[in-house]
Amino acid sequence: MLDLMTPLGTPRVAAFFDLDKTVIARSSTLAFSRPFYAGGLINRRTVLRSAYAQFVYLLGGADHDQMERMREYLSAMCTGWDVQTVRAIVADTLHHIVEPMIYDEAVTLIEQHHAAGRDVVIVSSSGSEVVEPIGEMLGADKVIATRMVVADGKYTGEIEQYAYGPHKATAITALAAAEGYDLKGSYAYSDSITDEPMLAAVGHPFAVNPDRALRRLAISRDWPVLDFTRPVALAERTRFHEVRRPAVAATALGAGLAAAGVLLYAARRRARQDEN
Numbered sequence: 456m457l458d459l460m461t462p463l464g465t466p467r468v469a470a471f472f473d474l475d476k477t478v479i480a481r482s483s484t485l486a487f488s489r490p491f492y493a494g495g496l497i498n499r500r501t502v503l504r505s506a507y508a509q510f511v512y513l514l515g516g517a518d519h520d521q522m523e524r525m526r527e528y529l530s531a532m533c534t535g536w537d538v539q540t541v542r543a544i545v546a547d548t549l550h551h552i553v554e555p556m557i558y559d560e561a562v563t564l565i566e567q568h569h570a571a572g573r574d575v576v577i578v579s580s581s582g583s584e585v586v587e588p589i590g591e592m593l594g595a596d597k598v599i600a601t602r603m604v605v606a607d608g609k610y611t612g613e614i615e616q617y618a619y620g621p622h623k624a625t626a627i628t629a630l631a632a633a634e635g636y637d638l639k640g641s642y643a644y645s646d647s648i649t650d651e652p653m654l655a656a657v658g659h660p661f662a663v664n665p666d667r668a669l670r671r672l673a674i675s676r677d678w679p680v681l682d683f684t685r686p687v688a689l690a691e692r693t694r695f696h697e698v699r700r701p702a703v704a705a706t707a708l709g710a711g712l713a714a715a716g717v718l719l720y721a722a723r724r725r726a727r728q729d730e731n
Contacts, residue, residue, distance in 0.1 A: 467634070470576070477561065478562075480557075496540065526619070557687065576597045599630065624653045662679070664682060
């Protein structure tokens with residue numbers, strides 16, 4: 456287990472988490488392609504294209520050029536969408552779509568950072584309508600995400616804030632100034648080489664399930680590398696820990712009773728020896 460405790464009297468710090476393939480096992484935006492299709496926002500061809508993009512993304516991550524093409528594609532795709540419809544679809548399908556692909560290791564880290572008194576910030580290039588509900592589900596304190604321009608309740612296709620690459624570093628630096636975070640004492644987690652600026656902006660960067668380029672960089676800079684492998688639904692995770700705690704308690708109780716029995720036996724044996 457990582458030592459994440461903060462000594463008393465240290466400046467306020469935060470833990471910044473990329474979302475896709477760091478906290479969850481897939482692309483959060485592409486994961487909603489089928490619900491968007493069912494809601495009438497996209498056609499079947501777009502669903503298949505999103506599934507292919509998801510496969511490519513999982514296979515080897517996404518470099519800068521691929522992310523730029525994905526941005527242009529998603530921007531064009533959502534032009535004219537009704538914002539409230541998108542939010543309603545995400546709200547209705549969030550637990551079904553996202554919960555099963557949350558890494559248990561990531562949730563544990565989030566809990567450890569909260570226990571140490573740190574704010575947890577989700578930083579994602581996905582849209583805020585998707586990222587904010589996921590952040591709330593995870594118990595994050597703040598969210599940095601891509602924001603689209605909205606006019607008359609619909610997306611115009613223009614981007615107000617693109618939370619990607621160096622823009623992530625700019626966004627967390629601005630948030631740190633507003634909230635009083637000490638970035639040198641803060642933590643950051645990501646899977647992609649495109650997030651190098653964000654990782655380099657903090658004093659404790661971690662490469663999580665890194666793509667090849669980030670793994671090489673992490674090794675060269677002596678950054679810790681974490682491999683998350685257990686996507687577990689939050690409800691199942693809660694049940695697992697609820698079952699595990701009584702089991703551990705029962706084991707401890709059994710061990711305690713056994714130890715007491717040994718001590719009692721030894722005491723009685725000594726008493727018999729004294730009598731003799």
